[in-house]
Amino acid sequence: MPKPVYPEGMSNLRGHARISLNLHNDGSVSDVKVLNATHPAFAEAAINAAKLWRFKPWTPSADMPAIIDANNDMIFAPQNDITIPFQKPVTAVVSQTCRALNDEVAQWRHDQPSRPLSAMRSFALVHAYLVLPVLSGSIEYPASLSATDDFDNVLPEIVRKCRSQPKGRFIDHLPETVRVRL
Structure with a gap:
């Protein structure tokens, strides 16, 4: 799960982006969308990171379908100074x-x-x-x-x-x- 990259030139702004995505039983990710973000650059960075994510594959079952809808919040702070x-x-x-x-x-x-x-x-x-x-x-x-x-x-x-x-x-x-x- 690569971390999102803090966008350059953001004047030391802090913010977040909430994304939705589909997790597939082969470990892949699709349909990454931004639900909300404090800045468009954070939205873009969140999408770019999430598209690279891979998860441990699973066998579909009644409890674990082949595709799972998920949401994730990403926090952005300059120079890895996350409060x-x-x-x-x-x-x-x-x-x-x-x-x-x-x-x-x-x-x-x-x-x-x-x-x-x-x-x-x-x-x-x-x-x-x-x-x-x-x-x-x-x-x-x-x-x-x-x-x-x-x-x-x-x-x-x-x-x-x-x-x-x-x-x-x-x-x-x-x-x-x-x-x-x-």
């Missing part, structure tokens, strides 16, 4: 009570019954925060992948534990590999 724009929101999210998380899960399941929990705001923010250091080169992709996999694998357990312990906190149920990065 963590998600730090305050992520801190607030993981510090929230399980009762608040339970309410968000219930609303998500009501409003988005066919979407995975990993796409819910609180979980998506944590996920983005875990991946962001890869863009700056401060962490290698395999280490980031390990933390995000750990997080994704415990989402159902986090939901169950929070349901049974509404006075607890979301952060108390995170895997250690995730907690140390927060």
Whole structure:
């Protein structure tokens, strides 16, 4: 997954681009489109990087179709000086009570019954925060992948534990590999 290249001549602007793309079971990528971007140059850089991405191939099944629609956010900062724009929101999210998380899960399941929990705001923010250091080169992709996999694998357990312990906190149920990065 090549990182996007910060466009030259951007006067040290920070920004982002959100893209959509199709992942194919052979590991290839197609239909890369920009959903929104803070600057057209960031949009172009995001598309150029995503078109080069390759993923581990898989065998299509009922759970893993041959083509998966995906979205990705790319953060741009000059000279690889990426600040963590998600730090305050992520801190607030993981510090929230399980009762608040339970309410968000219930609303998500009501409003988005066919979407995975990993796409819910609180979980998506944590996920983005875990991946962001890869863009700056401060962490290698395999280490980031390990933390995000750990997080994704415990989402159902986090939901169950929070349901049974509404006075607890979301952060108390995170895997250690995730907690140390927060």
